[in-house]
Amino acid sequence: MKTNHSKELKTCSVAGKLPLLVLVLLFSASVSLFLGRYNMSSGELMQVFYSKFTGVPGSGLDMAEHVIFQVRLPRILIAALVGAGLSIAGASLQGLFQNPLVSPDILGVCSGAGFGAALGILLTSGIGYLTAGFSFAFGLVSVFLTLSMARVKGESQTLSYILSGIIVTSVFLALTSLIKYVADVNDQLPAITFWLMGSFANTEFDDLWLILPPISLGVIGLLLLRWRLNILSLGEEEAYSLGVNPQATRIAIILLSTIITASCVMVSGIIGWVGLVIPHICRRIIGVNHNGLLPASTILGGAFMVIVDCLARNLIAAEIPIGILTALTGAPFFAFIYSRLKGES
Template sequence: MEKISKKQYWLTITVLSILLILIIIGSLIIGRYEMSLAEIWNVLINRLNGTQDDTLKIVDHVLIKVRLPRILLAGFVGAGLSISGAALQGTFQNPLVSPDLLGVCAGAGFGAALGILLFSDNRMLMSLFPFAFGLSSVLLVFFLAGTKGHAETLSLVLSGIVISSIFNALTSLVKYAADTGDKLPAITFWLMGSFSNTTYTHLKISSIPILAGIIGLLALRWKINILSLGDEDAYTMGINPLYTRWLIIVLSTLVTAACVTVSGIIGWIGLVIPHICRRLVGVNHGTLLPVSCLMGAIFMILVDSIARNLTTAEIPIGILTALIGAPFFAIIYRRTKGGR
């Protein structure tokens, strides 16, 4: 696709921003306990004025304590996973590269499961484990692929499958050792991915690393375009390609690990959304990454709304994203003929 004009880009950003706001409002309204827009407005006004309306106590609790933190967290996670996938795909010029295919999700998932098993009462240690093991998984993938930065698609995918399998096996070992009455159910449901029981504590834990990673990737978005020209051209432009490439990997891992910590493993977002966005704004990462952020937030909030309203028993969101992402992956793989 040809490079879009600045006017087209800002029009896309504006439309997606409005769509995001509308979906947030719709998600606040729709649920097992239905609320009207007027009730939501009155609750927000009362909160701003410091007043209280006894007739809106239930609405206030559901809106402020249950739905608002959940929707905000879903938006953060969707934006973070999407921009991470777009950045990694652009950095390595591989359409099949994504955080979950590189083993980040499996590694971070093992770290989080281990954290739940050993440090369920210490949120700080539980938050550090996913990042540490997520980064370790990426290092192992590139070591196994035998690359210093550039890798063929098939090598990365196969290496990611191997490392993911190892970490998945270790996660199963953690589940085997976990207490069947308490920690095992917590690990099992967490691994399927969900935003249920989201609190503002989850937002505090995840929002800072996710925002830091997103800002860092946005700051590097023009350098990702330069990396696509090759290492020699990057050096002539004053950019160290190896340092820049690993900085992008660390930032993407930081974002993904933070997302996994609070939402469990939600795969395919980092693969599906960037490809949709490329059809909208092209391959220029100066425009692709911001659009991926907005599109990812929209998609995640929408899917989460479906997950909690489709049936009486909430569907784990990881199941829905896999049902959407797996066929999409098959289409991409078919079109790219396995990366060859």
């Protein structure tokens, strides 16, 4: 009787916390919609929304409407999507590699995608579809290289995956440096450098439609596999002895995470820390079971990115690259949580 009671209590607490996180996400998104360089009064805001939803034209606030619906809204949606994607990919790979210090770029996706983007900028001198396509393609290529190298070694053990990832990462980092070296110092080099720092500036609805399908596919796939991921997080032999063949599921999880991460890098550049920190925080909030951890990471990751992007837009007159801000906010936050709660685990 007692055990039943506590079980209900537990599922209750997990079920109670998820809607709370959703509220945090919605709240930060709506606040962020009203904050920015273009100031508007709450009266104007009401008017803009009123005319948008009733279809009554000509409130004389075309500029405000444009800012809200064409500039801020897509940017916030993209930030939420990227934050959610990087966080769930990080949480999944941490589980898969049985190591809470793994981040989504462990298998070389980010360095590959970064190289692809740099190559695109070098060839086209701009950030167009070719750059995005190169970035996505090289993100996938790098992970395929990592996987095939791990397979060549025969035993597909965790360690050989990680070592192969380190090798591929360093090769692509070197190639990126090579491109920077030969790039035009006046326009290409700054473009590459800023792109690699990560930013949501200049994102439009087109970008949203570009990344929505692959990221949704990845997130839904990972969410479907979330309980099975627990078994894989015990290690290869343990999974086998529990009657589960880990091979197919492992490849699926790696591919889904890769698609997500490559899509994120494609529109926003390289944004570190989110995929590492958010899953940690969620483990504290909701527990280590991936059943709750993956949905929680998705939602909190989205909220975190929306908030950080809002800071990036508003803190100082010039926009701060978001990769810098996530590291500046994420790292101390992480250090704080880690030192505070170290004794507990």
